[in-house]
Amino acid sequence: MTVFLTILFSVLMFGFLITIHEFGHYLFARIFKVGIHEFSIGMGPKILARTSKKTGIQYSLRLLPIGGYVSMVGEDEEVADENALHKKSVWQRLLIMAAGGIFNLLVGIVLCAVFVFMTLNSLGSTKIVKFTDNATTNTYLLENDVIKEVNGHSVLTSSELSFRVMWEAKEATDVTVKNADGESVTLKGVALVDFTVERDGEVLVIRDVPVTMSVEEGIGVGAQDFYVYREEATFGSVVRHIFAEVRGNVNQVWATLGGLFTGRVGVQHMSGPVGITEQMTQVASQGYRYLVYFAALIAVNLGLLNLLPIPALDGGRIFFLLIEAIRGKPIDRNIEGRIHAVALMLLLGLSFFILIKDTLGIFF
Numbered sequence: 001m002t003v004f005l006t007i008l009f010s011v012l013m014f015g016f017l018i019t020i021h022e023f024g025h026y027l028f029a030r031i032f033k034v035g036i037h038e039f040s041i042g043m044g045p046k047i048l049a050r051t052s053k054k055t056g057i058q059y060s061l062r063l064l065p066i067g068g069y070v071s072m073v074g075e076d077e078e079v080a081d082e083n084a085l086h087k088k089s090v091w092q093r094l095l096i097m098a099a100g101g102i103f104n105l106l107v108g109i110v111l112c113a114v115f116v117f118m119t120l121n122s123l124g125s126t127k128i129v130k131f132t133d134n135a136t137t138n139t140y141l142l143e144n145d146v147i148k149e150v151n152g153h154s155v156l157t158s159s160e161l162s163f164r165v166m167w168e169a170k171e172a173t174d175v176t177v178k179n180a181d182g183e184s185v186t187l188k189g190v191a192l193v194d195f196t197v198e199r200d201g202e203v204l205v206i207r208d209v210p211v212t213m214s215v216e217e218g219i220g221v222g223a224q225d226f227y228v229y230r231e232e233a234t235f236g237s238v239v240r241h242i243f244a245e246v247r248g249n250v251n252q253v254w255a256t257l258g259g260l261f262t263g264r265v266g267v268q269h270m271s272g273p274v275g276i277t278e279q280m281t282q283v284a285s286q287g288y289r290y291l292v293y294f295a296a297l298i299a300v301n302l303g304l305l306n307l308l309p310i311p312a313l314d315g316g317r318i319f320f321l322l323i324e325a326i327r328g329k330p331i332d333r334n335i336e337g338r339i340h341a342v343a344l345m346l347l348l349g350l351s352f353f354i355l356i357k358d359t360l361g362i363f364f
Contacts, residue, residue: 011065013295015041017104017302018068024103025070028096035073035083043067072096076337086333090325097317104303111296112245118289120233123241124158127229135225136187136210139177141195148203149196153251157244158228160251167255168193169211169222170264177210189213191222219264245293249300311343 019041026039036055042062049060062068074084085093116123126147131138141147147155150164169191176186190210197204211222231237259265309319317340324330 009291013298015065017107017299018042018065020103020107021100021302021306022068022070024099024101025072025096028092028099029070029072029085032088032092032096033083034085034088034096035081037071037073039070041065041068043069076333078333086330090321094318094321097314097321098307100314101303101307104299104306108249108296108299108303109242109246111292111299112249113242115289115293115296116238116241116245118292120238123231123233123237124161125229125231126155126158126161128226129229130227132225132227136177136190136212137195137225140206140209141197141226142199144199145195146198147195148198149194151194152196155244157241157248160244160248161228162224163248163252165193165211165224166221169213170220172213172220175208175210191220193222219259245296246300249297250304252297253301253304310347312340312347313343316340316343 022039022041026036029036036057038058038060040060040062042065044062044064047061047063049058051058072085073079073081074086078084078086081087085096088096128141128143128145128147130143131141147161149155150161151168153164153168155161155164172189172191174186174188175190175192176184178184187210189212191213192208193211195206195209197206212225213220214223215221256265306314307318308315310316311319320331320336330336
């Protein structure tokens with residue numbers, strides 16, 4: 001795929017995900033009869049606009065494909081209109097706020113299913129078929145071991161296994177082990193990871209298995225040094241792989257967020273639309289099915305991040321609604337509005353920083 005087509009695909013993908021997100025808010029607002037001023041795709045100056053004669057809702061397409069919104073009556077201020085958002089019950093407002101993120105997650109699930117169907121001939125199990133040259137894990141693991149867990153995290157497919165081996169190898173150390181000939185060998189720069197395996201019908205926990213580490217973009221990650229068997233595409237295996245792909249994408253998002261708090265992942269590793277487009281150019285070279293996988297990951301990211309209890313995001317509004325449900329009355333709207341405004345400015349500042357970083361990264 002050419003660079004031009006990749007950029008076009010990125011723009012269309014972001015536009016589609018934003019549209020789906022805002023449509024979720026719009027649909028549930030209409031279901032609960034909330035008045036709507038405008039349904040906008042994109043930000044900035046209007047390119048196209050049409051006002052419905054029946055509902056009075058303005059539908060607009062704006063210049064910058066970096067967002068969108070549904071402007072609802074009574075969203076940020078109290079008004080007398082009986083169809084104002086603030087006059088709806090707490091559970092109705094909760095559903096309206098959550099619908100955007102949920103719709104993105106549903107798109108992510110569909111894309112994961114599409115990806116699995118595109119890879120039916122190469123579904124990977126977690127059963128070891130052989131080890132690579134210079135493998136370190138073969139000091140403890142054996143061929144035909146079926147790996148069930150990595151550091152206590154269950155793995156159902158080869159993709160989940162690869163991610164867990166990569167992510168769970170965190171701290172490098174030197175360790176002395178016995179090789180196949182019974183000789184003591186010192187392995188340098190390995191991480192010690194626990195594996196739960198099924199071996200000859202028995203489930204065993206193999207502790208402190210040495211996993212070779214490498215550094216990718218300043219982050220230490222583990223390297224899987226064994227191959228696994230392919231498995232036949234049956235109804236059960238396909239369903240399991242779809243579930244595993246969805247769970248794997250969610251786990252990647254949580255792992256990255258957790259890495260931000262522990263310091264393993266820094267702001268320099270975060271990407272905005274420009275950085276994601278650059279990554280997509282690299283992914284595109286591997287084939288269309290990996291573009292589908294990447295789009296699924298972005299959809300899950302967008303859905304989960306928007307549902308986090310961060311002011312100015314949908315999750316932040318949901319958080320205040322939950323407080324209202326517990327207290328029996330809302331927090332002062334002026335106070336809530338200021339909190340959202342400050343958070344929005346901080347998020348915009350972070351977005352601008354990431355935009356500059358990603359742009360400079362293209363040239364340097």
